[in-house]
Amino acid sequence: MEVKREKLSGPSSSGQPLGSAPLRVESLNTSQLLRGGELEGANQPAHLEGTELERYVEERMLTTTLDSAVAWARSNAFFPLAFGLACCAMEQFHAAGPRMDIGRFGFEAFRASPRQADLIILAGRVSIKMAPIIRRLYDQMLEPKWAISMGACCSSMGVFNNYALVPADKFMPIDVHVPGCPPRPEALMHGVLKLRKMVQDDPDMGWRERYDAVGTEEIVPGA
Amino acid sequence: MPDATGLELIAHDLGEAVIETVYFRERATLEIDPAAIRPTLQHLREQGYTFLASVHGVDYYPEEPRLGVHYELLDMSRVDRITVKLRLPTDSPKVDSVTDEWPTANHQEREVYDMFGVSFDDHPDLRRILMPEDYEGHPQRRDFPIGGEPVIFTYDEAKWLESRE
């Protein structure tokens, strides 16, 4: 899509009447481009032939593998499950709030139904009564799905290491743990963006080489 | 709070049901015989303490009788508080429920049952409220272990995995 700035009295290429806005955004389609419509300079694509035409087109197109394209699309369109358990849910609200806006990245569509969500952010402490229910919610989500464990209580036991809580690792696979009690909205964003990077490229984020910790990948519970 | 004299007068009115009166940090506590809880609360209601603020349990381990139930009463017109306390032995922790006179005690007595094992006779619905229905044990008792999970760190993950096999 090309943006064209036009003077008010100038001619318009699509023949529409002049509006009151000094800036008009027009999308010139390819045929107009190649016909050499309003482009300045001598680089009229209508006069390009052969390899020059190919190079002209290549500069303006993006090629990629289908996998990467799909991964890029998935990572930029997480639909988080509106799921808040305890105090971390308050900071999750703030992450969706006006200052630290999760909608900037495209993740503001919190869905209530697990069937429509693909990211579950476990915000808060998981008690033993709630654990089977969370597992059922996670099972109801459709593939591909990811899980972020937000806060210290569900990642490890947090402040309360006692009979009533379960760390989330014990009953479902977690992709990203976000530490904090509660983590600041910025910290949650950092976790979500890490997940986004994980989904977009290689899950290996490099620190394992740096800390000589290759081979310490995530435990799969029940394996 | 009723002052120390007021507390003694109330205790005198209640007669034999009272085991002990405690006036501590300007707060009045009546320790009574568990069988007399309903008449005691009724009497205190007539004295003006019409609001039952809290029913909670305490475990006095290792002193016997071990399980205690506290009833916090409030007189809103005179801004007076009084605590009624009773102690139950572990082998037969039963006491009458006050839910029909004081509907606020419904969930609170269920919580005492869940956490301490004190059963309330004539409670409309005595089930566990905070723990899962089929949980065994009464967590808030002092001899119940605190539980918890060992935290898995990255450096001893392999060892932990081995120990699980």
Add this chain to the structure above:
Amino acid sequence: MSPPTPPASPPTLSAYRRREQSITLSPVEEPLEGGAETTDELLTLNFGPHHPATHGVLRLLVTLEAEIVRDVKPIIGYVHTGIEKTAEDKAYWKVIPVVERMDYLAYYFNAMAYIGAVETLLEVEVPKRAQYLRVIHLELNRIASHLIWLGTSALDLGAVSIFLYCLRERELILDLFEMSSGARMHTRYFQVGGVIEDIPSGFEPKLREFLKVMPERADEYGAILNSNEIILQRLRGTCPLDAETLLSLGVTGPLLRAAGNPWDLRKAAPYSSYEDFDFKIPVGTVGDNYDRFAVRLAEIYESVKIISQALDGLPEGPHITGDRKVALPPRHELATSMEALIHHFKLVTEGFRVPPGEVYYPIESPRGELACFVRSDGSSKPARVHMRDPSFVNLQALAPMTRGSYIADMIATTAMLDPILGGIDR
């Protein structure tokens, strides 16, 4: 309607049907007897622990006749954290962050109730400056709690934009908390004997700015919501409950005040210098959902008044008690005084010992009477900490309020009840 009994199974029933008919509801979950004039059918619907309403993991078993609610049974315990058990395991000082996480919107109030109980046992005196600072933070937390209540309730009723506006104000409050203590939530700012640190120099101008802005914003919310036909129709006249029944159910706080009873512990039994401030108690007339909403909205203005009075009258002085057996000595003394070093060491390793006794300390939290019962046996760890949480008791009022109303009214009533599951389940 009698509970469904499985018929003598004819051979044509499939295994699925046979299993379905063999399920009997537990006596508690069975639908109510009678009461169905229009239809014969009572439906038991499970508003499961996961639902779009942002009130936490509250499970409601609703018995419905068409769309009319006949009975509601709340099932709780899905976020039970064993806070009271954990508190028995830690020194008195270390219980403060544990207890703060109970009612997770009113964290200063949880800390205040517990600390008040411990201070009563210790008979330690809190300096005046610390009391005023406590009042400032408590009232700021009250405003923050009411903002989340307003935002999530409006979200439940369908007004999604109010949620974002309330979060905008709450960000200002959390900035102030971060300024005074370093953390936005669960700040451990209150300590036994006072507050952990005096407020920094930029706190007062920022707070004054906030106090100027907050009433205008509250006016905005009132203007938006009070002229919205949908909000008014959903809240006016729905699910009223009179003060008598509420008192017998043990309900306190804005719910009781909406029904007409002006009971507020800040006025009735003032603690922490509340008697020095001049403020009113908003009281409703009918006790329906609209009154509950209006009372909480009005309380925001009153809290702003209290904070500005506290800020104007903030006395000079220490921010924590001088009793070194209870409060840490200031760091600069550790280099010069041996006693200070010993006190610091004892306090940090073992903690202070509290004389044996039992105390019940009630305060007025945004949801009602929040009290802490502490039993001490003379050691450095509490023997029993029980938090009397207002939401736990207020939840019992949901069933009487919603009997005979529509489901949509039940949703609105749950929102106006302001349940916080952290406090309910502890």
